[in-house]
Amino acid sequence: MYMGSDMDGFGFMLALGALRVLAFIYDIITFPVYVLLQRPWQYRYHQRKIKAVIVDTERDGSIVNKKDHVTIEMQDMSNNNSNNSPKAQPSAQDAKSITYRSTMQPGVLHVxxxxxxxxxxxxxxxxxxxxxxxxRCLGTREIYGEEDETQSNGRVFKKFNMGDYHWKxxxxxxxxxxxxxxxxxxxxxxxxxxxxxxxxxxxxxxxxxxxxxxxxxxxxxxxxxxxxxxxxxxxxxxxxxxxxxxxxxxxxxxxxxxxxxxxxxxxxxxxxxxxxxxxxxxxxxxxxxxxxxxxxxxxxxxxxxxxxxxxxxxxxxxxxxxxxxxxxxxxxxxxxxxxxxxxxxxxxxxxxxxxxFLPLAHVFELLVETVCLCAGVPIGYSSALTMIDSASKIKKGTKGDASVLQPTCMTSVPLILDRISKTIQDRVSKSSDFKKLIFKFSYDYKTKWTRRGYDTPIINRYIFGPIRQLMGGHIRLMISGGAPLSPETHEQINNCLCVTIVQGYGLTETTSCACVQDFYDKSFGRVGAPTTICEIRIINWEEGGYRVTDKPYPRGEILVGGDNVSAGYYKLPEKTNEEFFEADGKRWFKTGDIGEVHDDGVVTIIDRKKDLVKLQAGEYVSLGKVESQLKTCPLVDNICVYGESSKQYCVALVVPNQTNLMELATKIGLGDKNFEELCENPEIEKAVAAELAEHGKRGKLQRFEIPHAVKLVAEVWSPDMGLVTAAFKLKRKDIQDRYQYDLRRMYAS
CATH class of the missing domain: 3.40.50.12780 (ANL, N-terminal domain)
Incomplete structure (x- = not known):
């Protein structure tokens, strides 16, 4: 994660060299202690484990059943600590589909x-x-009253005077x-x-x-x-x-x-x-x-x-x-x-x-909270208006819900984590050159040791401690769902908040369950292996060019089968029969998502059938993949990429980060304009498009995937507007309908 520095070259190198020497001495002294206390070999063992294996492969209409082989593979895994572990890969070169099953055993609560x-x-x-x-089971924070608070600009806002949590x-x-x-x-x-x-x-x-x-x-x-x-x-x-x-x-x-x-x-x-x-x-x-x-x-x-x-x-x-x-x-x-x-x-x-705080109307939040109830974990309720000390309804000088509750676990969605990530970057970028250097060195140091299976308690406390206080200072576990989380955001939140983010994959139709990342899996950008109660099947999607025989990993549309699969859609029998089916004694759902299964049986979501656009020259663009990459650009708070089959390139609607847009405007001589004026300015649009192009290239996007023109949108897309869902997924059709004129203008230009 690069933050930049204005220090002169000699001073920078001198300070960096001193930090490296101190770190080297510290490592020599403390290494034996960390080995004994943290036992990194356990982490490496869990990292190497195969999380899912093939249970059957279909080719030319026939099923090659491998269930007997699964038992042998699982026995091998328990005794195998080398890098030559069995791989969850297909052997049939003409396969049409492959089905995977978890190797995890049911836990204590499950049993x-x-x-x-x-x-x-x-x-x-x-x-x-x-x-x-x-x-303690369910907690609600007491509100003593609502008071007027005058801001520095003279405006008056209603703020809550709040007390402690009351528990049932x-x-x-x-x-x-x-x-x-x-x-x-x-x-x-x-x-x-x-x-x-x-x-x-x-x-x-x-x-x-x-x-x-x-x-x-x-x-x-x-x-x-x-x-x-x-x-x-x-x-x-x-x-x-x-x-x-x-x-x-x-x-x-x-x-x-x-x-x-x-x-x-x-x-x-x-x-x-x-x-x-x-x-x-x-x-x-x-x-x-x-x-x-x-x-x-x-x-x-x-x-x-x-x-x-x-x-x-x-x-x-x-x-x-x-x-x-x-x-x-x-x-x-x-x-x-x-x-x-x-x-x-x-x-x-x-x-x-x-x-x-996430909507309980979403089955993901409902079930995670229910897991907490099963484990005897108290749940304190909050909202975006009162969660942190600087939230819009918290009276100055009083604490937000997180500071009072001091939670250790929470759920989130990628858009919220992306915003936290940008907030961290903004704070660091505005600090002194020396603080930037310390932060960058500490971040890289922690990344290196974390990948080896070690924790860094000194850095966690003194460098990342102030950042952790955003959420009360005790968060250790975050469960992310609703959409794929970008690898960059995943790693940065893990490091800076000193938490473990467990990413999952599922749909309402599969009761929010399909894959869950292993707690010990420190890789980023993957959604985990099939869970213990369902199977994952990937099938060829010829139109998109995804096949289970692809190298190095099988790719295809994901089907989910098991007791978690819904009974269907209410009063929509035709739609139910189109998306759901019975096979192998299980109920299955066609997700429409495209997955890639790695050697250890872990899945990466790489595309979505409904997000795929074929451009005039025949190239396929995965809109979701492009958006996921470009959202990590500091200038972007939200983005919707749009493509037409009659055109040779994509365009994008961008909700810009106000602070970073103003900084860019100052650099190109437009610092005298306000945010709304900038969003209507063609010159700043071109500058943002250029920044996105550079960011996309660094993220290894192809030239045809990068938007050639952008429209800056001053309004923040919220569920209230009907442009994003409650889980902050884009509602493409509604966005396209609302901004039809701007989309036509970008293509006409």
Whole structure:
């Protein structure tokens, strides 16, 4: 990671030489201690292990079964510490598809869930209740009040005066969920009747979900950031009469209810400071608070109605990156299957603390939080408005949620990690030359020793300690999902925040589960091997030129098969039959993603069928791959690359990083213009295009993959605008529709 320096050459070399001498002496003195304490040979052993092996290969319509060979290979692996380990590679040169299976053994929690016959989410809560009845479970931070705060420019903003976290124990959460479910029965909800949760991530969301599970009422999840039409679509398609929402989102229903005639009950999660004004809603709609519904359940005579493993747990609406959101039917057995394998793949302990802030309407966040519940890990809830000390709603002089909670683990998506990475780079670039030198040397030093299996506690504490304080100073594990994470960002966050990022791969249709990176795998840009409860099959995709016989690694479209695969799309039988199928005693899903399987059975996502554009000269451009590379450019906060088959080159819409764009403008003599003016300036557009071209070349992009023209977009793309999903994936069609004029202009120029 290069930060640059203005030091004169002699002074730079002298300082660098001194640092190298000191590091050499330090290494000699401490090396024996680190070998004994850190045991790097264990790390190297785990690094060399084969994570998945071939179980069958199809060629010319026939299956060459290799299941017997798998047992031999796994036995060999346990005794083989050399570099000549067996490889998860095909032997058939005419293969059409290859199927891989994990070599990992089920972990302790996985085995416990099997032994206790936990096969539904209702049974799961009872399972953890027995283990941790009085332990902290779900936490919410108290808000004392909202105050006006005058900024240096004279503007006044509303800020929260906040206290500590207040916790509910496992017993309290279970009782609230039980009474909430019974309260739903009291207002007319019946088992197997759908109920919508449309709310931000918070403790009440999780409690409400488990209340629904206890009554075998399918939960319909709708992202809190969707527009009125998308909300109405999910409600109308599932025919719900009851919607669970929050105080903040209640005003939306003054309009939405006119579009959703079946809705009779609105249950809202209260605000800590304000009471709901109930006027302005259509007549005949019952509005009841979360607390009042729980009170109804306390005196209810209804009993819990437990679901079966094959009952629907969730109808989860996808974020709709390629069109209208589809309702994915997720069964209880799907959730439990993914839960088991997440327990196998993540090292989470009772002493950990999780900060929850990603949408619980995304199955990835829901299941990671559920893993924490299984392990007795308390979850403190937060939001982007209050997470860090400098967040927009935190009163000056008070602490953000992360500083108060001091979490040790969290989930994230690549876009957020990219922003953290750019923040680190910006801080370093504005520091003195000497600090830049120290940072660069420390970063390279840590990278070298980390790859050998060692930690660097002195550097972690004194060089990267201030950066770690951004998230409370105790984060050790991050789980990333939702989209591929760039190798550059992955390595930088690992080093600077002193964490282990475990990257995974999955889709809503596979209950967020397909591959998970091994905890000991320190490579970057890979999403891990198949998990313990599913198989991965790659098949030839002739149109894109990807084949399982490709060298050095097999490539092709990824299919996922196992108990984690969804029952299909709600009320879309044709689409279900198109994407899902039964084979080999398993249910399979065609992902549309293109993967490459390495020697150790680990997968890299290299393309997506829907992201592939064929240019006029016949070259194929993977838009997602190009965007992933260009997002690491300091000038870029977000980017959408666009290509037409009638053109010879691509163009791009760029949401620029404001600080770095202003610096570039100053360099080329446009420092007198504001951000909005710069985004409309052709000269700065050309300068940004040139910077992207250089960055793309360094990232080994081909000439035809690099955008020839760019349009700078001053507005930040957010889920509220409908241009990105709740997981911050681009909604290409919506972006292209919004910027049609600019795309035509770039091609015309």
């Amino acid at each position: 416990a869930l099997l032994r206790e016959k936990v096969d539904t989410m209702a049974k799961l809560l009872e399972f953890v209740l027995k283990k941790y009845p009085n332990k 124990t496992y017993s309290e959460v279970n009782m609230l969920a039980t009474n909430f479910g019974k309260g739903l029965r009291e207002i007319g909800c019946k088992p197997l009747d759908n109920v919508v949760i449309f709310a931000e991530t918070r403790a009440e969301w999780m409690i409400a979900a488990h209340g629904l599970f206890k009554q075998n009422i399918p939960l319909v999840t709708i992202y809190a950031t969707l527009g009125d039409e998308a909300i109405a679509h999910g409600i109308n398609e599932t025919g719900v009469t009851t919607v669970i929402t929050s105080y903040e989102l209640m005003p939306k229903f003054k309009k939405v209810l006119a579009l959703t005639p079946t809705v009779k009950n609105l249950i809202y999660m209260e605000d800590q400071l304000k009471d709901l004004e109930k006027t302005g809603y259509p007549e005949g709609t019952t509005i009841i608070s979360f607390t009042d519904l729980v009170k109804k359940g306390q005196t209810s005579q209804y009993e819990n109605t437990y679901p079966e493993a094959n009952d629907t747990a969730i109808i989860m609406y996808t974020s709709g990156s390629t069109g209208v959101p589809k309702g994915v039917i997720i069964l209880h057995k799907n959730l439990i299957a993914t839960l088991k394998t997440f327990c196998d793949s993540t090292e989470i302990f009772e002493q950990d603390v999780m900060i929850g």
